[in-house]
Amino acid sequence: MAIAADLRRLALVLPGTTETPHFERAAFKVDRIFVTLAADELTANLALTPDEQEFKCQLAPDVFQSVDNAWGRKGWTTIILANATEADLAAALAMAHIHAMGKTRRA
Structure with a gap:
């Protein structure tokens, strides 16, 4: 079971995150x-x-759910922390982090 403190800790160690x-x-x-x-x-x-959203939601529907609006159709996905392992959370955060980096940071 993951909690908000896990999310903060795991997110803030990703390079450049605030x-x-x-x-x-x-x-x-x-x-x-x-x-x-x-x-x-x-x-x-x-x-x-x-x-990625489709894969995560099919793989673990008790953990991941599509956001139910236009943002969800673009890939925004809800993670239910109580149902997620720390590994689930860390992998999803790493995926999302890559998409948020500008092209110059990824090179």
């Missing part, structure tokens, strides 16, 4: 936001690709 408020959520970003933590700290939304 935490900032984003509406009622905490956002973690590099060049762009790659994950937001809900105010209740029970779920987080990750910026995955639509293909």
